[in-house]
Every structure is written in C-alpha cells, then in structure tokens.
Amino acid sequence: MRITHRWQFLQATERIGAAQADLAAAERRVSTGRRFDRPSADPLGMNRAMHLRAVLRTKEQAAANAADGRMWIEVADARLQTVSERLQRARELAVSGASFADDAERQAIATEFAAIRDQLLDLANAEHQGRRIFGGYRTGPAVAKVAGTWTYTGDGGAVTRRIGDDEVVRVNVTADEVFGFTAGRDVFSLLDDLEAAALAGDQATLGAGIDELDTALGHVLEGLTRLGVAGRRIEAAEARQLDEMNAIRSELSRIEDVDVAEAIMDLRLRERTYQAALAVFARSGQASLVDFLR
Template sequence: MRISTVTMFEQSLNSLNRQQGEFLKVGQQIASGRRVVNPSDDPLAASRAVSVGQSISSVEQFSTARVSVRNSLSQGESVLNSVSDSLIRAKTLLVQASSDTLSPADRQSVAAELRGLREGLLGQANTTDGNGRYLFGGFQDNAPPFERDGDAITYEGDSNVRVQRVDGFREMPVSDPGDAIFGDIFDTLQRAIGVLEAEGKQVDHESLRQAMRDVDASFDNVLTVRASMGARLNELDAIDTVAGNRMLSYQQTLSQLVDLDYAEAITEYSLRQVGLQAAQRAYVDVQGLSLFDYLR
C-alpha cells in the first residue's frame, strides 16, 4: 500500500492540530483552575455542576432573607424590651399614686410622668426598620401604624402578620401587628392620667386598680410576644447551622465535579508539550519531503 505525500502531509497536520488543541486545553484548565471549562469537556459533570450551582444560589438567597428577618426581629425585640421597662415604670407610678398620702400636686407629677411614658410608647410603637418600613403596622408598613387625635391614639395598621421564607420549607413571621402588642396600653394610661389629674383630694382607687390590672395584662402580652420573637431568632440560628453544613456539602460536590487537580494537570501539561513538539518536528519533516529528494 502506497501512501502519498499529500496523505502524509494531512496526517501530520491533523496530528499537529490535535496536539496543539489538547495542549491549549490543559493550559486553559490550569489558568482557570477548573477541570471542566466548557460543557463539552465533561457533559455529565457539567450538567450536575449546573444543578449544584442552582442549589448553592438558593441557599445564598435564603441566607440573605434570614439576615433581613433577623434584623427585623432583633429590632422588634429591642423595642419590646424598652416597652417592658416603660410598663414596669408605669405600674410603679400607679402603685405610688394609689397612696392616700400623696398630695394633689404629687398626683399631678405622677400624671405628668405617665404622660411622658405614653409619648415614649407611641414613638416605640411607630418604630421603623431603618428602611422606612414600620415594624408594627402589619401589611400597612408604609405609614405610622398609630395616629394621634388629641389625647386619643388609634391604630391605623392592620392585623396581618408579615412573613418571609427563610428556608426551602419554612416561612417565618417577620414582625407582629401593633394592635396585638399595644392594644389596651394607650387607653389605659390615658384613663389613669385622667383620674390623677381630676380635681379634688380623693383619688378613684378602683380606677387606678383597674389601670394596674390592665398594665399587668399588657406587660404579660408584651413578654409573650418577646418570647415568640426570641424563639424565632433561635430558630434562625439553627437554620443557619443546617444551611451552612448544606452549603459546605454543595461546595465540596461542585469542587469534585469541576475543580482541577493541579498536580495531575501540570504533569499532563508537560506531556502535551512534549507531544506538541514531536508533532511540530514531524510536520516540518513531512513538509521537507518531495520526489526530488529521492532523485538526488
């Protein structure tokens, strides 16, 4: 079987192109640090890598959502801690005001402090999350949930609970509506203030006792909501731990699928370089062949 010069030339050129392509491919892998640079390098691994990458993106998105929820809950818990302190002080003042030893001027002083506490509670009830959203307005979080009309304070939000998905199968309440937290508080304090500011030396003890019972009920309710927020914060910590382990597993799987073994790649790079040099020499030799070489 005779092999023509053209055939030898084509075979040599194909070998050169193949060796050069493999050499460049390994070089690209080393430069990128990835074994699978193009899907054609390993279609199965590339397909699985896309799926794992989507899972990683999902975990990252939920992680961002949890940061937002944690910020809202932490801020809400902090506000309710201050509300609890205000209610404790209000109860202390009401107990003092119930004493018959207080003069009308003393009761006026107590009433003034209660009025200041009421104003502070109004500011706390209208707290925003730093992004202009009101914490305790339910779905109506773009305007102050509590509005003043003279001495009357009314709730203008709604009773809906805002929720946000914090993991694949968990939606968590972000905050609690203000009517469920501050419900009998403003009216209770206003009634007590009215009793203390009334003219006369005799104080309405029954009204003050009722105000104390209402403050106690409000305090217990605030503690319940705070406990719920604390439980949600603890749950977020647990979800973060699970998600962190899941992310580590995904990253390890992705690395196994597409990342490069540098030691192996460098060895192959050296071999491909030798192969390319051999193909280049063979090509040069074939180019030099002609019929005249045999006629000399």
C-alpha cells in the same frame, strides 16, 4: 513514495492540530482552575454542575430571607424590650400614686405617665427598612389618635419569610396584639386615664391601673415570646442552610475545579507532546513537502 510522503505529511499535520488543541485545553485548565469551560468538554459534569448551582441559588435566597427575617425580629425585639421597661416604670408610678402623695408628687407622676405614653407611641410607630415594625403591611402609622380615640391603624398583616423549601416563618407582631387593642384595653388609653387619675389624686384608679399594667406587660411578653420562637427557628434554618450550601460548594469544587499540581503536570506533558509533534512535522516536511506540492 509520493502517496507515502503525502500520508506522512497529513498525519503529522493532524497530530500537531490535536496536540495544539490539547495544549490549549490544558492551559485553560491551569489559568481558570476549572476542569471544563464548555458543555462539550464534559456534558455530564456540566449538567450536574448546572443543577447544583440552581439548588445553591435557592439555598442562598433562603439564607438571605432568613437573615432579613432575623433582622426584623431583632429590631422588633429591641423595641418591645424598651416597651416592657417603660411599662415597668409606669407600674412603679402607679404604685407610688396609689399610696399617699402630695400635689407636687402627683403632678410629677402625671407628667411622667404622659411622657411614657408618648415614648410608647414612638415605639409603636417605629420603622425598619421603610416599613412600620408593628403595622403589618401598612406603610402609615400603626397607632394614631382618631377622633379622640386611640386606634390601631395598621392592617394586622403577618410579615413572613421563606427560610426553606417548605418552611415559612412569621417575623413580626402587630401593635394591636402587643399594645392591647385586640384585648380591648390599649396602653395609650390606660396611660391617659392614669395621667388624669394622678392629677386628680384618684388613688383607686391608680391602684386598679397596677393590674391593668400587669396585663399590658403580659401582652408584651407574649409578643417577645413569639419573636423568640421565630428567631430560634431562623437560627436553626441558617445553620442548616450553611451546612447544605457548604456541601453543595464542595461538590461543585469536586466536579469543576482542577487539582493545581496535577493540572500543571498535565500542561507540561501536553507541551512536550506538542513540541514532539512539531519535531516530527519538521522532519517529515523536509523529505515530503516538495513531493506533496507537486
């Protein structure tokens, strides 16, 4: 009988330990909302979740890159829209100056040409996040007057953002492209000449400036078009990344998250099982503990 009592005591103790471990696991599932909190609980599920989280981090980084690129494009687009408006005004002035104008009108036109040039210079050297919008990778001014000559002082670098596994998009245009330096006739020199022509009453130069301003507007339009294409690519990538991230999060939830109602029912069952094990232990202990200790 001593062997029987000893065996019953050990069995009851093991049942209590197992029931207690199951109860603790059920309590963790309810309190954390997770199916497992350590690899040993579900090795396959944990490995799958780790892989999905790694993929999710990659998608989140691509989404962050896309958002940053979209901001660069929006800032550049807004500046170029203003450049276009200022050049349109310069064209209106050139048309007015090319027709009859008295000295006072010519002086006013020349003053406004100079003001537009200065505004365009500010726009060309505008910054975003501490970097020149139209300067490529260079941190200094994108446009400056060097030894009396208007000069593009950026580096022409293409600012890019990785917005997908195999997709990189350029999010900038440079001042040499949109302000005419590449084409050989920059808008700053053009406005200098138009200012001088207005002061001198040189209607021929002002008339020729109309066509040159149209060309300058074309360069700006090209820049806006490129930004628009890049912006649409980014919008499409953001939508795609959002769908993919939502799908991954849903899969993670299916693997990791518990059904709350089911988890609570399981917890109650574990509690009853644990209480039953304690009751059995108490009954067997009364009959066998003394024998076990002999």
